Amino acid sequence: DTGVSQNPRHKITKRGQNVTFRCDPISEHNRLYWYRQTLGQGPEFLTYFQNEAQLEKSRLLSDRFSAERPKGSFSTLEIQRTEQGDSAMYLCASSLKPDSGGENIQYFGAGTRLSVL
Amino acid sequence: AQTVTQSQPEMSVQEAETVTLSCTYDTSESDYYLFWYKQPPSRQMILVIRQEAYKQQNATENRFSVNFQKAAKSFSLKISDSQLGDAAMYFCAYIARWGGGKLIFGQGTELSVKP
Numbered sequence: 180d181t182g183v184s185q186n187p188r189h190k191i192t193k194r195g196q197n198v199t200f201r202c203d204p205i206s207e208h209n210r211l212y213w214y215r216q217t218l219g220q221g222p223e224f225l226t227y228f229q230n231e232a233q234l235e236k237s238r239l240l241s242d243r244f245s246a247e248r249p250k251g252s253f254s255t256l257e258i259q260r261t262e263q264g265d266s267a268m269y270l271c272a273s274s275l276k277p278d279s280g281g282e283n284i285q286y287f288g289a290g291t292r293l294s295v296l
Numbered sequence: 297a298q299t300v301t302q303s304q305p306e307m308s309v310q311e312a313e314t315v316t317l318s319c320t321y322d323t324s325e326s327d328y329y330l331f332w333y334k335q336p337p338s339r340q341m342i343l344v345i346r347q348e349a350y351k352q353q354n355a356t357e358n359r360f361s362v363n364f365q366k367a368a369k370s371f372s373l374k375i376s377d378s379q380l381g382d383a384a385m386y387f388c389a390y391i392a393r394w395g396g397g398k399l400i401f402g403q404g405t406e407l408s409v410k411p
Contacts, residue, residue, distance in 0.1 A: 212397055221401030222341075227349075227385050235396050268339065275398070283329045283391055285399055287341035 181205075183288035185271050191294045192261055194255060200291045204273030211254050213246055214270040215239065224272055227271045228254060229276060261295045268292050298323040300390050302402035309378045310410050316363075317373045317405045319388030326350075327393040330364065332373045335404075336384040344386070347371065349393075375407075383409045 184203040192198050210229050214222035220244045225244070226236045230251035242245075243261075248254040258265055269292075272285040299319045309315035321330070332344040347355045347364050354362050359379075363372045375382055388402040 189338075210397055212399070214399075219404070221398070221404050223387075224398040226401070227397040229397075237398075248378075270341065270398075277393065282346070283393065284331075284343060284346060285397075286311065286343070289331075289338070289340040 183271055183273050183286055185269075185288035185291050188289065189292045189294075191296065193285060193296050194261060194263060196261055197257065198257045198293065199255055199263060200269055200271075200293075201253060201255050202255045202271030202273075202288060204271070205286060207275070208273035208286075209251065209276050210274045210285075211248055212272040212274070213254070213256050214272065216268040216270055216290070217266075225256075257292075261293075263295045266293055266295045298325070298390055298392070298400050300388050300392040300400050302388055302405050303312075304405045306406045306408070308408045308410060309375070309382075311378055311380060313378055314374060314376045315378055315407065317375075317386055317407065319371045319373070319402055321369050321371065321388070321390050321400075322391065323369070323392070325392045329391050329393065330362075330369075330371045331389040331399070332360070332362070333387045333389060333401075334382075334384045335387060341387070345373065351355075366389070378409050380409050380411060383407055 182195040213225040223275040228248040230287045268290040270290045272287045274285045328349045330347045359376045385404045
């Protein structure tokens with residue numbers, strides 16, 4: 180078990196550019212989550228998938244954000260036309276579905292730090 | 297809406313001493329889970345301890361224990377015999393058992409451990 184993997188670890192981009200982050204969950208986990216964390220704050224929920232279905236999206240996820248999880252394995256989070264306010268740590272987590280004996284525990288990756296200049 | 301509040305932005309403890317981090321939450325749900333996560337400077341969030349709301353017994357994990365007061369909606373974390381490696385940001389988090397997948401986090405408490 181290699182844990183949740185996120186790439187890249189750091190991304191620096193210019194305002195207006197598009198960026199894409201990747202998350203590889205723990206292999207047997209059917210749920211995958213994205214959170215955003217700004218400096219000195221707790222993570223804020225963005226969206227989550229169960230297998231390939233996106234089941235919930237936060238109002239924080241503006242039209243410029245899109246997430247996918249094709250085939251229910253890895254997930255990508257794309258931000259179009261980045262703004263300076265998008266600078267944050269983007270965290271991915273995965274878990275088993277609660278009634279699969281998952282105990283509702285989410286395991287986190289190390290995150291992708293985005294800096295928009 | 298559910299909320300989680302950590303009123304101590306920073307705490308400090310002497311090595312080998314005991315420290316308690318506070319957390320309160322608000323929910324209308326009766327079945328939920330509460331967590332304490334640790335986020336060291338390397339930034340990867342690690343689960344410290346988990347409490348199921350329907351269990352009255354407080355959870356313990358080695359040097360970490362919680363004081364869960366359901367009626368008061370309070371969930372504090374006690375760290376005994378503090379070690380230098382305990383220095384980190386600690387987040388209290390809530391999730392409804394059947395409310396989807398959203399973890400709701402508090403603002404965090406930064407714990408420093410003095411040698």
